[in-house]
Amino acid sequence: MVSAGSEAPPVDPASLHLASTVERSVKVLVVGAYGVGKTTLIGAVSEIPVLSTEETITAASLGVDPRLGEKTTTTVAMDFGRVTVGGTTALYLFGTPGQKRFWDLWAGLADGAVGALVVVDTRRLEDSFEVLDQLEEHTALPVTIVVNEFPDAPRHTTDAVRAALDLPADTPVVAGDLRERRQAVEALQALVAHAVRLARAGDAA
Amino acid sequence: MTDGYRDHPVRSYVLTGGRAHPSRNTLRPETLLCAVDDGRELPVGAGRHERALLETCRGTLALAELAAYLRLPTSLVAVLASDLLDAGYLAVRSPATHDLPGVDLLEEVLDGLRRF
């Protein structure tokens, strides 16, 4: 992982450039509470090592947060990965915690996105409420829920998860071990398929 | 904060040939960029961040990747890249205008994912 300020040797970007056939890019957001498996999912799919940037955000966008004291700026780490699909399109996966206080940062990210994968941990589903509220309030992004099946997490039916999260009946819910590339790819497929359905319905209307 | 923030306006002025209000390109973290390979050298007054950016971007990379490799915030790299675009040293590889990916593109992405 490359991160700002780390001691890791610099990566040679020449080996990481996109193929010359790639002519456009799309992105999905990977959101969810701390520790639910966002970076794991991104890493399982990405063709490059997971990258990270540190973004500075100002007090104005932070609102009143006593934990931040008098500080006027803070930094938020954003990880991301990339996968080339169909030879011509680079798909970027941007991971962010998506809390309300970081909204200004990820509002820019949400702009133009295919949709959002919301990663949840069934041991603490309530940690996902805030990010779902933010998505609903501020975006029209297609959403797919990804239940990260940690070994000791209780298993629920997709209907139960949808009900617990108070989601529309058409919201896809997928589950799996996100360390497995195939399962992470299936989550992405579910989101893009959902985005296709919504776009078609929108075009027909 | 790096000194990049402070000395930037001067360099920008150098890069854009003295134009005071360079046009603003809409750059997103996923916008694909590539250095223009026409043998033209950066002006002497150009800063090290601009040089590093062009060096890193000899092949196609997204803005966010540039920021990660340069270890700078994406917002700062967007400003540097914007000036380099205005001055013709850098080009946008991806069509910058579409607001939302259309059905055709989404279906292509889905097909691509299904072939994994």
Ligand SMILES: Nc1nc2c(ncn2[C@@H]2O[C@H](COP(=O)(O)OP(=O)(O)O)[C@@H](O)[C@H]2O)c(=O)[nH]1
């Ligand atoms: N057993 C198991 N552990 C996982 C899985 N996904 C993530 N983890 C672990 O959970 C921890 C948090 O994951 P991470 O991706 O860093 O979460 P993030 O904060 O949402 O980015 C890490 O130690 C992962 O190795 C999974 O599917 N199964």
Ligand SMILES: [Mg+2]
């Ligand atoms: Mg993470």
